[in-house]
Amino acid sequence: MLQKISMLLFAVFLLQQVNAQNQKDRKTIKTTRVSKAPKIDGVLNDEAWKNAELATDFVIFRPANGVLVPAEYQTTVRVVYDDDAVYISAEMLDPDPEGIPKEFAVRDNFSIADFFLITINPNDDGQNPFEFIIQATGNQLDAKISNGNEDFNWSAVWASAAIITDKGWNAEIEIPYRAIRFANRPVQSWGFNFHRRLEKLNEQHTWTHIDNSVGRWTQYDGLIEDFRNIKPSTRLNLYPYASATTNTFEGNTEFDWSVGMDIKYGITENFTLDATLIPDFSQVGFDDVVLNLGPFEQRFTEQRQFFTEGTELFNIANLFYSRRIGAAPIDQFNVSSTLTTNEEIIDYPRKVTMINAIKISGRTKKGLGIGFFNAITEKTNVTIRDNTTGDVREEVIDPFTNYNILVLDQQFNQNSTVSLINTNVTRDGRFRDANVTALDWHIETKDSKYNVDGSFRMSNISDDVNNPNTGYTFDNSFGYNSGHWYWELGYNFENKDFNPNDLGILFSNDQQTFYNNAGWRTLQPTKNFNRYNFNFYSQTNFQHFSGLFTGFNSGLNYNAQTVKRFSFGGNLNYGSEQKDFFEPRQGTTSGVYFLQPERMNVNGYISTNSQKKLALDANGYYSGYTNNPKQGFGFSLAPRYRFNNQFSLRYRLNYNKTNDDQGYVNETSNNIIFGMRDRKSYTNTISGKYSFSTNSSLSLSFRHYWSDVKYNAYYNLNSEGGLDANNSYIGEDVNFNSWNLDLNYIWQFAPGSQLIAFYRNSIFNLDTQSELTFFENLDNLFEQSQRHTFSVRFVYFIDYNKLKKIF
Secondary structure, three states: OOOHHHHHHHHHHHHHOOOOOOOOOOOOOEOEEOOOOOOOOOOOOOHHOOOOOEEOOOOOOOOOOOOOHHHOOOOOEEEEOOOOOOEEEEEEEEOHHHOOEEEEOOOOOOOOOOOOEEEEEEOOOOOOEEEEEOOOOOEEEEEEEEEEEEEEEOOOOOOEEEEEOOEEEEEEEEEEOOOOOOOOOEEEEEEEEEEEEOOOOOOOOOOOOOOOOOEEHHHOOOEEEEEEEOOOOOEEEEEEEEEEEEEEEEEEEEEEEEEEEEEEEEEEEEEEEEEEEOOOOOOOOOOOOOOOOOOOOOOOOOHHHHHHHHOOOHHHHHHHHHOOOOOOOOOOOOHHHOOOOOOOEEEOOOOOEEEEEEEEEOOOOOOEEEEEEEEEEEOEEEEEEEEEOOOEEEEEEEEEEEOOEEEEEEEEEEEEEEEEEEEEEEOOOOOEEEEEEEEEEEEEEEOOOOOHHHHHHHEEOOOOOOOEEEEEEEEEEEEEEEEEEEEEEEEEEEEOOOOOOOOOOOOOOEEEEEEEEEEEOOOOOOOOEEEEEEEEEEEEEEOOOOOOOEEEEEEEEEEEEEOOOOOOEEEEEEEEEEEOOOOOOOOHHOOOEEEEEEEEEEEEEOOOOOOEEEEEEEEEEEEEEEEOOOOOEEEEEEEEEEEOOOOEEEEEEEEEEEEEEEEEEEEOOOOOEEEEEEEEEEEEEEEEEEEEEEEEEEEEEEEEEEEEEEEEEEEEEOOOOOOOOOOOOOOOOOOEEEEEEEEEEEEEEEOOEEEEEEEEEEEEEOOOOOOOOOOHHHHHHHHOOOOOEEEEEEEEEEEEEHHHHHH
């Protein structure tokens, strides 16, 4: 099977060729080689700029797509180069320079401030540019783009400056060749576009017109010609670090320290090796843990930079869930069930230690992306004590493990891609291994109006006594996206044995769905609205194993923004009676299901003008059920106040309440026990920042999540998916609290180099006191032990090219 898939992919590679950008009337200018680089200070009086060709006549990208920018707000850009870097200057006119918004932010964070954005695509393929942004405050952001998606976790080291002038503001930028990837050819032409954001006008301008009615925004680059005799520099960047951490809990203080290094090395002109040696994740933010009573695990966002930066190739076909690496031990053989009556576990590790990890990724001039990922985690043991003899022993719960990903991704026609991806998890000893392979495709017509999107995936698990070895899934849709209208019609299924969860994540298998959606959108602003759109969707669901109809879902939504930047929208959703094979926890082939009631849901949101000092986001919902007492409702309020350009605070309250919810509780020898329960949850979060400058800031992240569950009655699940009263079962209510407060100080003391001081206060509590009021619950929470963590981390950026010149 893998051989056939590989041959099919290879045939596609041979048949398709990367086409140059071909839009009509493409803007083109020539660059100029300079003998002396401009001084990066924002003052555009350098000799280097005098003979450079101008890129001007900017047009509005949004909201009024394609309209020429008025002369008083025009932008003029120049591009020059030398042996080390490409240099860009931008002069941005504004009749009111003092009114340019200038809220401070730190690296890779947007704020209420004007910005100038550059996209550079050395391969000129319309799909994979690099993005560099400077705000009017001087703050830098950068991203790597793939198929129109911006990855702001990617970072490069480059120089820039911004100043306010009596005509508007200027930006001056130096992008070293080590920050981008390009071929080694004597004469080159690169795809470029320039964007300018004007906050007070709520407008974004571009050098070349981006048609918002069809295609991706990256397909509309201009061309800058005549880069001559430039050579890719040695791309070797070193990031040595040192960190120290103290952890205090229940009167005990532990101290730990670590030294290590991250490495970026350009193996060839288009491929880069990223490696982390002795990784340190001591300053990773907290997870938004919730009380989970459902049949599926909670999915957490990745916050470790190595796993978020430059991973677009590895995320193809949704087979990579990086939180599997270095997560809690899996304990496949349930060690606790093997203990004798005299034994107990006295030390159970909370996570598995990662030894190291590497990524190799890049893309050839012909559009072939190649990615290789490998990570290794060490063996993890639990410690067991015999309370009679006092003997202590260890058992392996998570073995030495190797995680591996290989990706081939061929792009063509500026808008299409076909990919082959394989993930492999190999565990030492008796533990199971897993292998998953996928063929993934997104193919559009040359005019980008019609598309075919889908994948075929296959999983194989060895040494797994609980599941058959091989499973598979298929998905394919046909769609149209041009002008005011867009639609999609598709079908997908996962068979009962498909299981990618050793390195990926899938919540449910053994199901199949016919799905469709259609929508209408504005392309130009109207008298009262910047934009609005309508969308309709529906899904018809079946169990794959039996072909049994399980339910139908549909919905209609609307979103809009007024000319005064007030955004609002809403949804109306319907769900028929559903046969739920997952809630009973018996396996989908058992024939046991719970009959979820027919559901109607309505929700809406508002968002006020974010440029104002006080802004508010709010939403609310209500769900009702037919012939069932269950009902749910909730709301969220999130005011934000900007005290000045340096200091802002945001508060968010989420409240959710479900009355007479019905769900799985337990299982006895004769019955599957369900409970009728009232659930409510409060989530209070506060985030704030004080920016001393664009290189130094203090930030606060606080979250308190409280959820309680009170059971009113218990039932036995019957053979028809209904509930029969059980008056003998005795269960327990639930009271769940998670409290985290993070305080971070970041100082970027040199390009690419940082000093970070980090403090965390955390509390967790789980008991049965569901009757407590909100403030009684807080008193109860603070009776629990608190964990205090303090960490200092120092990272220094070393560029091999500069180091070579020194020595």
